[in-house]
Amino acid sequence: MVVITKYSLIPEGHQVPQAWFDTPIQNYRGKSEFLKSILAEQIAALQAFYLYQISPDEAAQAITRPISNSSIPELGTYSDEIAALVRLWKVLVKALIEWPPSRTPDLIALLTAISNIPDYIHRGEAIEEDGRPLAWSGLPYLGMPWRDSHWMEPSDIAEACSNDEVARQHSRDNYLKQQDVEAQLVGAGIFDMKEAFYNLILILEKKLDPIDGNKDNTEPDIFELFQPDFDIPAVVCWIKHDGRKVYEILRENRTEYWNEKYISCIAKHFDQPIERWSFWENRLIKIAKDTPDDFVRNAAELAVRYMRDIKNTSQKL
Known part of the structure:
Protein backbone atom coordinates (compact mmCIF):
# COMPACT_ATOMS: atom_id res chain seq x y z
CA MET A 1 0.00 0.00 0.00
CA VAL A 2 1.19 3.52 -0.79
CA VAL A 3 1.96 5.34 2.48
CA ILE A 4 1.60 9.11 2.32
CA THR A 5 0.65 9.89 5.90
CA LYS A 6 2.41 9.25 9.17
CA TYR A 7 -0.85 9.17 11.10
CA SER A 8 -2.99 6.18 12.10
CA LEU A 9 -6.55 6.87 13.20
CA ILE A 10 -7.82 5.23 16.37
CA PRO A 11 -11.47 4.24 15.79
CA GLU A 12 -14.26 5.54 17.98
CA GLY A 13 -14.81 3.22 20.93
CA HIS A 14 -11.17 2.08 21.01
CA GLN A 15 -8.73 3.06 23.72
CA VAL A 16 -5.54 4.94 22.92
CA PRO A 17 -2.92 2.22 23.57
CA GLN A 18 -0.10 2.62 26.08
CA ALA A 19 2.36 2.43 23.19
CA TRP A 20 0.99 5.73 21.87
CA PHE A 21 2.29 7.49 24.97
CA ASP A 22 5.52 5.47 25.24
CA THR A 23 6.71 5.71 21.63
CA PRO A 24 7.64 9.44 21.53
CA ILE A 25 10.04 8.91 24.43
CA GLN A 26 11.41 5.62 23.10
CA ASN A 27 11.95 7.15 19.65
CA TYR A 28 13.49 10.38 20.92
CA ARG A 29 16.57 11.05 18.79
CA GLY A 30 17.66 14.42 20.11
CA LYS A 31 20.92 14.97 21.92
CA SER A 32 19.40 16.98 24.76
CA GLU A 33 18.40 14.93 27.79
CA PHE A 34 16.83 18.11 29.13
CA LEU A 35 14.37 18.27 26.24
CA LYS A 36 13.68 14.56 26.59
CA SER A 37 12.83 15.00 30.27
CA ILE A 38 10.46 17.87 29.44
CA LEU A 39 8.73 15.76 26.79
CA ALA A 40 8.36 12.82 29.18
CA GLU A 41 6.79 15.05 31.83
CA GLN A 42 4.37 16.55 29.32
CA ILE A 43 3.29 13.20 27.92
CA ALA A 44 2.70 11.87 31.43
CA ALA A 45 0.37 14.82 32.06
CA LEU A 46 -1.34 14.27 28.71
CA GLN A 47 -1.95 10.62 29.56
CA ALA A 48 -3.43 11.56 32.93
CA PHE A 49 -5.69 13.99 31.07
CA TYR A 50 -6.69 11.29 28.58
CA LEU A 51 -7.64 9.00 31.49
CA TYR A 52 -9.77 11.80 33.04
CA GLN A 53 -7.52 11.88 36.08
CA ILE A 54 -6.95 15.64 35.75
CA SER A 55 -9.00 18.50 34.30
CA PRO A 56 -8.07 20.60 31.25
CA ASP A 57 -6.85 23.42 33.51
CA GLU A 58 -4.77 21.03 35.63
CA ALA A 59 -3.33 19.39 32.53
CA ALA A 60 -2.53 22.77 30.98
CA GLN A 61 -0.62 23.80 34.09
CA ALA A 62 1.29 20.51 34.26
CA ILE A 63 2.10 20.49 30.53
CA THR A 64 3.34 24.08 30.33
CA ARG A 65 5.19 24.24 33.64
CA PRO A 66 8.43 22.56 32.45
CA ILE A 67 8.79 25.07 29.61
CA SER A 68 7.56 28.08 31.58
CA ASN A 69 9.96 27.46 34.45
CA SER A 70 13.03 26.53 32.38
CA SER A 71 15.48 28.70 30.55
CA ILE A 72 16.04 28.34 26.81
CA PRO A 73 18.07 25.18 26.15
CA GLU A 74 21.41 25.91 24.51
CA LEU A 75 21.39 23.57 21.56
CA LYS A 90 3.76 17.89 17.53
CA VAL A 91 2.46 15.54 20.23
CA LEU A 92 -0.80 17.48 20.59
CA VAL A 93 -1.30 17.66 16.81
CA LYS A 94 -0.79 13.90 16.65
CA ALA A 95 -3.41 13.47 19.38
CA LEU A 96 -5.87 15.75 17.58
CA ILE A 97 -5.57 13.73 14.40
CA GLU A 98 -5.27 10.21 15.81
CA TRP A 99 -7.43 10.08 18.94
CA PRO A 100 -11.09 9.09 18.45
CA PRO A 101 -13.34 11.97 17.34
CA SER A 102 -15.18 12.03 20.69
CA ARG A 103 -11.98 13.24 22.35
CA THR A 104 -11.45 16.18 19.98
CA PRO A 105 -13.50 18.59 22.14
CA ASP A 106 -11.42 17.53 25.16
CA LEU A 107 -8.18 18.31 23.34
CA ILE A 108 -9.54 21.65 22.19
CA ALA A 109 -10.48 22.42 25.78
CA LEU A 110 -6.91 21.58 26.76
CA LEU A 111 -5.46 23.89 24.10
CA THR A 112 -7.82 26.64 25.23
CA ALA A 113 -6.67 26.14 28.81
CA ILE A 114 -3.03 26.32 27.68
CA SER A 115 -3.76 29.60 25.89
CA ASN A 116 -5.08 30.97 29.19
CA ILE A 117 -1.87 30.19 31.10
CA PRO A 118 -0.50 33.60 32.14
CA ASP A 119 3.16 32.54 32.17
CA TYR A 120 5.82 33.52 29.71
CA ILE A 121 7.66 30.86 27.75
CA HIS A 122 11.17 30.04 29.06
CA ARG A 123 10.97 32.58 31.90
CA GLY A 124 10.36 35.33 29.39
CA GLU A 125 13.64 34.68 27.57
CA ALA A 126 11.83 33.64 24.38
CA ILE A 127 10.74 36.83 22.64
CA GLU A 128 8.35 37.97 19.92
CA GLU A 129 9.64 39.68 16.77
CA ASP A 130 8.92 43.04 18.40
CA GLY A 131 11.01 42.12 21.43
CA ARG A 132 8.16 41.33 23.82
CA PRO A 133 8.34 38.12 25.88
CA LEU A 134 6.62 35.17 24.21
CA ALA A 135 3.57 34.01 26.19
CA TRP A 136 1.27 30.98 26.00
CA SER A 137 -1.63 33.12 24.88
CA GLY A 138 -2.11 32.68 21.16
CA LEU A 139 -0.45 29.25 21.28
CA PRO A 140 2.65 30.49 19.41
CA TYR A 141 3.98 28.31 16.57
CA LEU A 142 1.12 25.80 16.83
CA GLY A 143 0.38 26.45 13.17
CA MET A 144 3.79 25.14 12.09
CA PRO A 145 3.32 21.45 13.00
CA TRP A 146 -0.37 21.66 12.11
CA ARG A 147 0.42 22.78 8.54
CA ASP A 148 3.20 20.20 8.32
CA SER A 149 0.69 17.49 9.25
CA HIS A 150 -1.50 17.97 6.17
CA TRP A 151 0.20 20.04 3.51
CA MET A 152 -0.92 17.73 0.69
CA GLU A 153 -3.97 18.78 -1.33
CA PRO A 154 -6.59 16.17 -2.27
CA SER A 155 -5.32 16.16 -5.86
CA ASP A 156 -1.79 15.36 -4.62
CA ILE A 157 -3.13 12.52 -2.48
CA ALA A 158 -5.27 11.15 -5.29
CA GLU A 159 -2.33 11.17 -7.68
CA ALA A 160 -0.06 9.42 -5.18
CA CYS A 161 -2.71 6.73 -4.63
CA SER A 162 -3.91 6.47 -8.23
CA ASN A 163 -3.18 2.74 -8.42
CA ASP A 164 -4.11 1.79 -4.85
CA GLU A 165 -7.75 2.20 -3.85
CA VAL A 166 -7.14 1.00 -0.28
CA ALA A 167 -4.43 3.62 0.18
CA ARG A 168 -6.71 6.28 -1.28
CA GLN A 169 -9.49 5.49 1.19
CA HIS A 170 -7.03 5.40 4.10
CA SER A 171 -5.55 8.73 3.04
CA ARG A 172 -9.01 10.22 2.51
CA ASP A 173 -10.00 9.20 6.04
CA ASN A 174 -6.92 10.97 7.38
CA TYR A 175 -7.58 14.06 5.29
CA LEU A 176 -11.21 14.34 6.38
CA LYS A 177 -10.29 13.84 10.04
CA GLN A 178 -7.80 16.69 9.71
CA GLN A 179 -10.41 18.90 8.03
CA ASP A 180 -12.95 18.13 10.76
CA VAL A 181 -10.47 18.90 13.54
CA GLU A 182 -9.27 22.10 11.88
CA ALA A 183 -12.85 23.30 11.48
CA GLN A 184 -13.37 22.72 15.20
CA LEU A 185 -10.14 24.58 16.03
CA VAL A 186 -11.45 27.50 13.98
CA GLY A 187 -14.80 27.33 15.72
CA ALA A 188 -13.06 27.45 19.10
CA GLY A 189 -11.09 30.55 18.10
CA ILE A 190 -7.74 28.76 18.16
CA PHE A 191 -7.32 29.28 14.40
CA ASP A 192 -8.69 32.27 12.47
CA MET A 193 -12.25 32.18 11.08
CA LYS A 194 -10.78 33.30 7.74
CA GLU A 195 -9.68 29.69 7.26
CA ALA A 196 -13.32 28.62 7.09
CA PHE A 197 -13.96 31.16 4.34
CA TYR A 198 -10.81 30.13 2.50
CA ASN A 199 -11.71 26.44 2.43
CA LEU A 200 -15.36 26.94 1.49
CA ILE A 201 -14.52 29.46 -1.24
CA LEU A 202 -11.69 27.31 -2.57
CA ILE A 203 -13.93 24.26 -2.99
CA LEU A 204 -17.31 25.74 -3.89
CA GLU A 205 -16.17 28.72 -5.96
CA LYS A 206 -12.69 28.14 -7.33
CA LYS A 207 -12.24 24.38 -7.68
CA LEU A 208 -15.52 23.99 -9.51
CA ASP A 209 -14.58 26.53 -12.20
CA PRO A 210 -11.75 26.25 -14.75
CA ILE A 211 -9.07 28.95 -14.62
CA ASP A 212 -9.91 31.64 -17.17
CA GLY A 213 -7.47 32.34 -19.97
CA ASN A 214 -5.24 29.34 -19.40
CA LYS A 215 -4.46 28.92 -23.07
CA ASP A 216 -0.71 28.60 -22.66
CA ASN A 217 -1.06 25.88 -19.97
CA THR A 218 1.20 27.78 -17.59
CA GLU A 219 -0.84 26.57 -14.62
CA PRO A 220 -3.09 23.56 -14.08
CA ASP A 221 -6.78 23.84 -14.73
CA ILE A 222 -8.18 24.19 -11.21
CA PHE A 223 -11.15 22.02 -12.22
CA GLU A 224 -8.74 19.09 -12.53
CA LEU A 225 -7.81 19.60 -8.87
CA PHE A 226 -11.38 18.98 -7.66
CA GLN A 227 -11.68 15.63 -5.88
CA PRO A 228 -15.37 15.25 -4.95
CA ASP A 229 -14.90 12.41 -2.43
CA PHE A 230 -12.38 14.56 -0.53
CA ASP A 231 -13.72 18.06 -1.12
CA ILE A 232 -17.46 17.69 -0.58
CA PRO A 233 -17.20 15.83 2.78
CA ALA A 234 -14.68 18.52 3.77
CA VAL A 235 -17.36 21.13 3.08
CA VAL A 236 -19.61 19.24 5.51
CA CYS A 237 -16.97 19.65 8.23
CA TRP A 238 -16.66 23.40 7.69
CA ILE A 239 -20.42 23.99 7.51
CA LYS A 240 -21.12 21.76 10.52
CA HIS A 241 -18.64 23.42 12.86
CA ASP A 242 -18.37 26.97 11.48
CA GLY A 243 -21.39 27.47 9.23
CA ARG A 244 -23.46 29.43 11.73
CA LYS A 245 -20.65 31.92 12.32
CA VAL A 246 -19.91 32.11 8.58
CA TYR A 247 -23.58 32.86 7.87
CA GLU A 248 -23.64 35.63 10.49
CA ILE A 249 -20.49 37.20 9.04
CA LEU A 250 -21.97 37.14 5.53
CA ARG A 251 -25.24 38.60 6.73
CA GLU A 252 -23.38 41.38 8.58
CA ASN A 253 -21.26 42.11 5.46
CA ARG A 254 -17.97 41.83 7.38
CA THR A 255 -15.83 41.84 4.26
CA GLU A 256 -12.51 41.57 6.10
CA TYR A 257 -13.04 37.81 6.31
CA TRP A 258 -12.80 37.28 2.54
CA ASN A 259 -10.88 40.38 1.41
CA GLU A 260 -7.53 38.95 2.47
CA LYS A 261 -5.34 38.60 -0.61
CA TYR A 262 -5.02 34.82 -0.31
CA ILE A 263 -8.83 34.52 -0.23
CA SER A 264 -9.95 37.32 -2.55
CA CYS A 265 -7.80 35.98 -5.39
CA ILE A 266 -9.92 32.81 -5.54
CA ALA A 267 -13.29 34.29 -4.59
CA LYS A 268 -16.18 35.17 -6.87
CA HIS A 269 -17.80 38.58 -6.67
CA PHE A 270 -21.25 39.00 -5.17
CA ASP A 271 -23.08 42.32 -4.92
CA GLN A 272 -24.49 41.21 -1.58
CA PRO A 273 -22.27 38.94 0.54
CA ILE A 274 -25.20 36.85 1.74
CA GLU A 275 -25.73 35.79 -1.90
CA ARG A 276 -22.61 33.68 -1.47
CA TRP A 277 -24.51 31.38 0.92
CA SER A 278 -27.24 30.67 -1.65
CA PHE A 279 -24.62 30.17 -4.34
CA TRP A 280 -22.85 27.54 -2.21
CA GLU A 281 -26.14 25.80 -1.45
CA ASN A 282 -27.12 25.65 -5.13
CA ARG A 283 -23.75 24.22 -6.10
CA LEU A 284 -24.12 21.49 -3.49
CA ILE A 285 -27.66 20.73 -4.68
CA LYS A 286 -26.35 20.34 -8.23
CA ILE A 287 -23.52 18.05 -7.08
CA ALA A 288 -25.99 15.90 -5.13
CA LYS A 289 -28.19 15.65 -8.21
CA ASP A 290 -25.45 14.95 -10.76
CA THR A 291 -22.94 12.72 -8.97
CA PRO A 292 -23.11 8.93 -9.38
CA ASP A 293 -21.10 8.47 -6.15
CA ASP A 294 -23.31 7.75 -3.12
CA PHE A 295 -20.57 8.88 -0.72
CA VAL A 296 -20.36 12.29 -2.39
CA ARG A 297 -24.13 12.61 -2.83
CA ASN A 298 -24.79 11.89 0.84
CA ALA A 299 -22.16 14.45 1.87
CA ALA A 300 -23.61 17.12 -0.43
CA GLU A 301 -27.13 16.49 0.85
CA LEU A 302 -25.94 16.65 4.47
CA ALA A 303 -24.17 19.96 3.82
CA VAL A 304 -27.36 21.37 2.30
CA ARG A 305 -29.38 20.26 5.34
CA TYR A 306 -26.91 21.99 7.66
CA MET A 307 -27.05 25.16 5.55
CA ARG A 308 -30.84 25.27 5.47
CA ASP A 309 -31.08 24.67 9.21
CA ILE A 310 -28.59 27.47 9.89
CA LYS A 311 -30.46 29.87 7.59
CA ASN A 312 -33.89 29.01 9.00
CA THR A 313 -32.73 29.28 12.61
CA SER A 314 -30.96 32.60 11.98
CA GLN A 315 -34.01 34.13 10.31
CA LYS A 316 -36.14 33.33 13.37
CA LEU A 317 -33.81 35.22 15.74
Whole structure:
Protein backbone atom coordinates (compact mmCIF):
# COMPACT_ATOMS: atom_id res chain seq x y z
CA MET A 1 0.00 0.00 0.00
CA VAL A 2 1.19 3.52 -0.79
CA VAL A 3 1.96 5.34 2.48
CA ILE A 4 1.60 9.11 2.32
CA THR A 5 0.65 9.89 5.90
CA LYS A 6 2.41 9.25 9.17
CA TYR A 7 -0.85 9.17 11.10
CA SER A 8 -2.99 6.18 12.10
CA LEU A 9 -6.55 6.87 13.20
CA ILE A 10 -7.82 5.23 16.37
CA PRO A 11 -11.47 4.24 15.79
CA GLU A 12 -14.26 5.54 17.98
CA GLY A 13 -14.81 3.22 20.93
CA HIS A 14 -11.17 2.08 21.01
CA GLN A 15 -8.73 3.06 23.72
CA VAL A 16 -5.54 4.94 22.92
CA PRO A 17 -2.92 2.22 23.57
CA GLN A 18 -0.10 2.62 26.08
CA ALA A 19 2.36 2.43 23.19
CA TRP A 20 0.99 5.73 21.87
CA PHE A 21 2.29 7.49 24.97
CA ASP A 22 5.52 5.47 25.24
CA THR A 23 6.71 5.71 21.63
CA PRO A 24 7.64 9.44 21.53
CA ILE A 25 10.04 8.91 24.43
CA GLN A 26 11.41 5.62 23.10
CA ASN A 27 11.95 7.15 19.65
CA TYR A 28 13.49 10.38 20.92
CA ARG A 29 16.57 11.05 18.79
CA GLY A 30 17.66 14.42 20.11
CA LYS A 31 20.92 14.97 21.92
CA SER A 32 19.40 16.98 24.76
CA GLU A 33 18.40 14.93 27.79
CA PHE A 34 16.83 18.11 29.13
CA LEU A 35 14.37 18.27 26.24
CA LYS A 36 13.68 14.56 26.59
CA SER A 37 12.83 15.00 30.27
CA ILE A 38 10.46 17.87 29.44
CA LEU A 39 8.73 15.76 26.79
CA ALA A 40 8.36 12.82 29.18
CA GLU A 41 6.79 15.05 31.83
CA GLN A 42 4.37 16.55 29.32
CA ILE A 43 3.29 13.20 27.92
CA ALA A 44 2.70 11.87 31.43
CA ALA A 45 0.37 14.82 32.06
CA LEU A 46 -1.34 14.27 28.71
CA GLN A 47 -1.95 10.62 29.56
CA ALA A 48 -3.43 11.56 32.93
CA PHE A 49 -5.69 13.99 31.07
CA TYR A 50 -6.69 11.29 28.58
CA LEU A 51 -7.64 9.00 31.49
CA TYR A 52 -9.77 11.80 33.04
CA GLN A 53 -7.52 11.88 36.08
CA ILE A 54 -6.95 15.64 35.75
CA SER A 55 -9.00 18.50 34.30
CA PRO A 56 -8.07 20.60 31.25
CA ASP A 57 -6.85 23.42 33.51
CA GLU A 58 -4.77 21.03 35.63
CA ALA A 59 -3.33 19.39 32.53
CA ALA A 60 -2.53 22.77 30.98
CA GLN A 61 -0.62 23.80 34.09
CA ALA A 62 1.29 20.51 34.26
CA ILE A 63 2.10 20.49 30.53
CA THR A 64 3.34 24.08 30.33
CA ARG A 65 5.19 24.24 33.64
CA PRO A 66 8.43 22.56 32.45
CA ILE A 67 8.79 25.07 29.61
CA SER A 68 7.56 28.08 31.58
CA ASN A 69 9.96 27.46 34.45
CA SER A 70 13.03 26.53 32.38
CA SER A 71 15.48 28.70 30.55
CA ILE A 72 16.04 28.34 26.81
CA PRO A 73 18.07 25.18 26.15
CA GLU A 74 21.41 25.91 24.51
CA LEU A 75 21.39 23.57 21.56
CA GLY A 76 23.50 25.67 19.25
CA THR A 77 20.76 26.23 16.69
CA TYR A 78 18.59 29.16 15.61
CA SER A 79 15.51 27.38 16.97
CA ASP A 80 16.69 26.97 20.57
CA GLU A 81 13.88 29.06 22.03
CA ILE A 82 11.06 27.09 20.36
CA ALA A 83 12.55 23.58 20.29
CA ALA A 84 10.68 22.39 23.38
CA LEU A 85 7.51 24.20 22.34
CA VAL A 86 7.36 22.63 18.88
CA ARG A 87 7.94 19.14 20.32
CA LEU A 88 4.91 19.69 22.55
CA TRP A 89 2.77 20.91 19.65
CA LYS A 90 3.76 17.89 17.53
CA VAL A 91 2.46 15.54 20.23
CA LEU A 92 -0.80 17.48 20.59
CA VAL A 93 -1.30 17.66 16.81
CA LYS A 94 -0.79 13.90 16.65
CA ALA A 95 -3.41 13.47 19.38
CA LEU A 96 -5.87 15.75 17.58
CA ILE A 97 -5.57 13.73 14.40
CA GLU A 98 -5.27 10.21 15.81
CA TRP A 99 -7.43 10.08 18.94
CA PRO A 100 -11.09 9.09 18.45
CA PRO A 101 -13.34 11.97 17.34
CA SER A 102 -15.18 12.03 20.69
CA ARG A 103 -11.98 13.24 22.35
CA THR A 104 -11.45 16.18 19.98
CA PRO A 105 -13.50 18.59 22.14
CA ASP A 106 -11.42 17.53 25.16
CA LEU A 107 -8.18 18.31 23.34
CA ILE A 108 -9.54 21.65 22.19
CA ALA A 109 -10.48 22.42 25.78
CA LEU A 110 -6.91 21.58 26.76
CA LEU A 111 -5.46 23.89 24.10
CA THR A 112 -7.82 26.64 25.23
CA ALA A 113 -6.67 26.14 28.81
CA ILE A 114 -3.03 26.32 27.68
CA SER A 115 -3.76 29.60 25.89
CA ASN A 116 -5.08 30.97 29.19
CA ILE A 117 -1.87 30.19 31.10
CA PRO A 118 -0.50 33.60 32.14
CA ASP A 119 3.16 32.54 32.17
CA TYR A 120 5.82 33.52 29.71
CA ILE A 121 7.66 30.86 27.75
CA HIS A 122 11.17 30.04 29.06
CA ARG A 123 10.97 32.58 31.90
CA GLY A 124 10.36 35.33 29.39
CA GLU A 125 13.64 34.68 27.57
CA ALA A 126 11.83 33.64 24.38
CA ILE A 127 10.74 36.83 22.64
CA GLU A 128 8.35 37.97 19.92
CA GLU A 129 9.64 39.68 16.77
CA ASP A 130 8.92 43.04 18.40
CA GLY A 131 11.01 42.12 21.43
CA ARG A 132 8.16 41.33 23.82
CA PRO A 133 8.34 38.12 25.88
CA LEU A 134 6.62 35.17 24.21
CA ALA A 135 3.57 34.01 26.19
CA TRP A 136 1.27 30.98 26.00
CA SER A 137 -1.63 33.12 24.88
CA GLY A 138 -2.11 32.68 21.16
CA LEU A 139 -0.45 29.25 21.28
CA PRO A 140 2.65 30.49 19.41
CA TYR A 141 3.98 28.31 16.57
CA LEU A 142 1.12 25.80 16.83
CA GLY A 143 0.38 26.45 13.17
CA MET A 144 3.79 25.14 12.09
CA PRO A 145 3.32 21.45 13.00
CA TRP A 146 -0.37 21.66 12.11
CA ARG A 147 0.42 22.78 8.54
CA ASP A 148 3.20 20.20 8.32
CA SER A 149 0.69 17.49 9.25
CA HIS A 150 -1.50 17.97 6.17
CA TRP A 151 0.20 20.04 3.51
CA MET A 152 -0.92 17.73 0.69
CA GLU A 153 -3.97 18.78 -1.33
CA PRO A 154 -6.59 16.17 -2.27
CA SER A 155 -5.32 16.16 -5.86
CA ASP A 156 -1.79 15.36 -4.62
CA ILE A 157 -3.13 12.52 -2.48
CA ALA A 158 -5.27 11.15 -5.29
CA GLU A 159 -2.33 11.17 -7.68
CA ALA A 160 -0.06 9.42 -5.18
CA CYS A 161 -2.71 6.73 -4.63
CA SER A 162 -3.91 6.47 -8.23
CA ASN A 163 -3.18 2.74 -8.42
CA ASP A 164 -4.11 1.79 -4.85
CA GLU A 165 -7.75 2.20 -3.85
CA VAL A 166 -7.14 1.00 -0.28
CA ALA A 167 -4.43 3.62 0.18
CA ARG A 168 -6.71 6.28 -1.28
CA GLN A 169 -9.49 5.49 1.19
CA HIS A 170 -7.03 5.40 4.10
CA SER A 171 -5.55 8.73 3.04
CA ARG A 172 -9.01 10.22 2.51
CA ASP A 173 -10.00 9.20 6.04
CA ASN A 174 -6.92 10.97 7.38
CA TYR A 175 -7.58 14.06 5.29
CA LEU A 176 -11.21 14.34 6.38
CA LYS A 177 -10.29 13.84 10.04
CA GLN A 178 -7.80 16.69 9.71
CA GLN A 179 -10.41 18.90 8.03
CA ASP A 180 -12.95 18.13 10.76
CA VAL A 181 -10.47 18.90 13.54
CA GLU A 182 -9.27 22.10 11.88
CA ALA A 183 -12.85 23.30 11.48
CA GLN A 184 -13.37 22.72 15.20
CA LEU A 185 -10.14 24.58 16.03
CA VAL A 186 -11.45 27.50 13.98
CA GLY A 187 -14.80 27.33 15.72
CA ALA A 188 -13.06 27.45 19.10
CA GLY A 189 -11.09 30.55 18.10
CA ILE A 190 -7.74 28.76 18.16
CA PHE A 191 -7.32 29.28 14.40
CA ASP A 192 -8.69 32.27 12.47
CA MET A 193 -12.25 32.18 11.08
CA LYS A 194 -10.78 33.30 7.74
CA GLU A 195 -9.68 29.69 7.26
CA ALA A 196 -13.32 28.62 7.09
CA PHE A 197 -13.96 31.16 4.34
CA TYR A 198 -10.81 30.13 2.50
CA ASN A 199 -11.71 26.44 2.43
CA LEU A 200 -15.36 26.94 1.49
CA ILE A 201 -14.52 29.46 -1.24
CA LEU A 202 -11.69 27.31 -2.57
CA ILE A 203 -13.93 24.26 -2.99
CA LEU A 204 -17.31 25.74 -3.89
CA GLU A 205 -16.17 28.72 -5.96
CA LYS A 206 -12.69 28.14 -7.33
CA LYS A 207 -12.24 24.38 -7.68
CA LEU A 208 -15.52 23.99 -9.51
CA ASP A 209 -14.58 26.53 -12.20
CA PRO A 210 -11.75 26.25 -14.75
CA ILE A 211 -9.07 28.95 -14.62
CA ASP A 212 -9.91 31.64 -17.17
CA GLY A 213 -7.47 32.34 -19.97
CA ASN A 214 -5.24 29.34 -19.40
CA LYS A 215 -4.46 28.92 -23.07
CA ASP A 216 -0.71 28.60 -22.66
CA ASN A 217 -1.06 25.88 -19.97
CA THR A 218 1.20 27.78 -17.59
CA GLU A 219 -0.84 26.57 -14.62
CA PRO A 220 -3.09 23.56 -14.08
CA ASP A 221 -6.78 23.84 -14.73
CA ILE A 222 -8.18 24.19 -11.21
CA PHE A 223 -11.15 22.02 -12.22
CA GLU A 224 -8.74 19.09 -12.53
CA LEU A 225 -7.81 19.60 -8.87
CA PHE A 226 -11.38 18.98 -7.66
CA GLN A 227 -11.68 15.63 -5.88
CA PRO A 228 -15.37 15.25 -4.95
CA ASP A 229 -14.90 12.41 -2.43
CA PHE A 230 -12.38 14.56 -0.53
CA ASP A 231 -13.72 18.06 -1.12
CA ILE A 232 -17.46 17.69 -0.58
CA PRO A 233 -17.20 15.83 2.78
CA ALA A 234 -14.68 18.52 3.77
CA VAL A 235 -17.36 21.13 3.08
CA VAL A 236 -19.61 19.24 5.51
CA CYS A 237 -16.97 19.65 8.23
CA TRP A 238 -16.66 23.40 7.69
CA ILE A 239 -20.42 23.99 7.51
CA LYS A 240 -21.12 21.76 10.52
CA HIS A 241 -18.64 23.42 12.86
CA ASP A 242 -18.37 26.97 11.48
CA GLY A 243 -21.39 27.47 9.23
CA ARG A 244 -23.46 29.43 11.73
CA LYS A 245 -20.65 31.92 12.32
CA VAL A 246 -19.91 32.11 8.58
CA TYR A 247 -23.58 32.86 7.87
CA GLU A 248 -23.64 35.63 10.49
CA ILE A 249 -20.49 37.20 9.04
CA LEU A 250 -21.97 37.14 5.53
CA ARG A 251 -25.24 38.60 6.73
CA GLU A 252 -23.38 41.38 8.58
CA ASN A 253 -21.26 42.11 5.46
CA ARG A 254 -17.97 41.83 7.38
CA THR A 255 -15.83 41.84 4.26
CA GLU A 256 -12.51 41.57 6.10
CA TYR A 257 -13.04 37.81 6.31
CA TRP A 258 -12.80 37.28 2.54
CA ASN A 259 -10.88 40.38 1.41
CA GLU A 260 -7.53 38.95 2.47
CA LYS A 261 -5.34 38.60 -0.61
CA TYR A 262 -5.02 34.82 -0.31
CA ILE A 263 -8.83 34.52 -0.23
CA SER A 264 -9.95 37.32 -2.55
CA CYS A 265 -7.80 35.98 -5.39
CA ILE A 266 -9.92 32.81 -5.54
CA ALA A 267 -13.29 34.29 -4.59
CA LYS A 268 -16.18 35.17 -6.87
CA HIS A 269 -17.80 38.58 -6.67
CA PHE A 270 -21.25 39.00 -5.17
CA ASP A 271 -23.08 42.32 -4.92
CA GLN A 272 -24.49 41.21 -1.58
CA PRO A 273 -22.27 38.94 0.54
CA ILE A 274 -25.20 36.85 1.74
CA GLU A 275 -25.73 35.79 -1.90
CA ARG A 276 -22.61 33.68 -1.47
CA TRP A 277 -24.51 31.38 0.92
CA SER A 278 -27.24 30.67 -1.65
CA PHE A 279 -24.62 30.17 -4.34
CA TRP A 280 -22.85 27.54 -2.21
CA GLU A 281 -26.14 25.80 -1.45
CA ASN A 282 -27.12 25.65 -5.13
CA ARG A 283 -23.75 24.22 -6.10
CA LEU A 284 -24.12 21.49 -3.49
CA ILE A 285 -27.66 20.73 -4.68
CA LYS A 286 -26.35 20.34 -8.23
CA ILE A 287 -23.52 18.05 -7.08
CA ALA A 288 -25.99 15.90 -5.13
CA LYS A 289 -28.19 15.65 -8.21
CA ASP A 290 -25.45 14.95 -10.76
CA THR A 291 -22.94 12.72 -8.97
CA PRO A 292 -23.11 8.93 -9.38
CA ASP A 293 -21.10 8.47 -6.15
CA ASP A 294 -23.31 7.75 -3.12
CA PHE A 295 -20.57 8.88 -0.72
CA VAL A 296 -20.36 12.29 -2.39
CA ARG A 297 -24.13 12.61 -2.83
CA ASN A 298 -24.79 11.89 0.84
CA ALA A 299 -22.16 14.45 1.87
CA ALA A 300 -23.61 17.12 -0.43
CA GLU A 301 -27.13 16.49 0.85
CA LEU A 302 -25.94 16.65 4.47
CA ALA A 303 -24.17 19.96 3.82
CA VAL A 304 -27.36 21.37 2.30
CA ARG A 305 -29.38 20.26 5.34
CA TYR A 306 -26.91 21.99 7.66
CA MET A 307 -27.05 25.16 5.55
CA ARG A 308 -30.84 25.27 5.47
CA ASP A 309 -31.08 24.67 9.21
CA ILE A 310 -28.59 27.47 9.89
CA LYS A 311 -30.46 29.87 7.59
CA ASN A 312 -33.89 29.01 9.00
CA THR A 313 -32.73 29.28 12.61
CA SER A 314 -30.96 32.60 11.98
CA GLN A 315 -34.01 34.13 10.31
CA LYS A 316 -36.14 33.33 13.37
CA LEU A 317 -33.81 35.22 15.74
